[in-house]
Amino acid sequence: MPGHESQMDDKPAWQPRYPGSGRLEGKVAIVTGGDSGIGRATAVLFAREGARVAISHLEEDDDARFTADRIADEGSEALIHRGDLGDPQVAKDLVKQVVDKWGRLDVLVNNAGEQHPDKDITDITVEQLQRTFQTNIFSMFYLVQAARPHLKKGAAIINCTSVTMYQGSKELLDYSSTKGAITAFTRSLSENLIGDGIRVNAVAPGPIWTPLNPFGGATPEKLKTFGEDTPIGRPGQPNEVAPSFLFLACEDSSYMSGQVLHPNGGTIVNG
Known part of the structure; x- marks a missing residue:
């Protein structure tokens, strides 16, 4: 976990x-988990739109x-940061490197995450419980805390939630909870920051084909029919999710904060 995209036979479309x-x-911009999957697709799309x-x-x-090479191919610059963002010092170091290199921070995409399937809560x-919360939600607190002094009016924060938050998932109890x-x-951070002109929104993907699932994030049984239970009838690709992050990062969404977008294959949720 979370797995190497380079080792996948059926490579995601980024x-x-x-x-x-x-x-x-x-x-x-900072894109956590930007090496692969949704993070890679978002990072390269941001670069195409002019961001470092x-x-x-x-x-x-x-x-x-x-991913860094593909960002360069788009005529932009990349910075690679290696570390466990569940450690608050790692989050501080990431933000410091970005500000030291480029002198500003405009967009924070909290995308990194992990999941572990379990059929029974006693498993x-x-x-695992502490690790999943540390990676998926504590890291977002640490990063926003580190980034806050550098975020000015017009900045955007976009968090990655999931369709499992709305539907639940019987095999992903800890992940869905995060x-x-x-x-x-x-929603709470939006209320906290909107007065300073900083917008906070989220994206809730459905089943998206990324390294997260084949490298231990889904059971072998689930992988056989992964995404087929969506109304569209297939899993999504990272480049079908990245435009939602772009929309929320740029001025196209200037009247939106505290909202969630749902690229999930047509599943209707109350959110």
């Missing part, structure tokens, strides 16, 4: 699907370098 239009020109992008990753150096160990916390965090 490539931006349309030309850039300068919607993030001159901006600086810092990507954080846990240990997948090959994936991170590939969830104390270590996603509920992320949604509440998003």
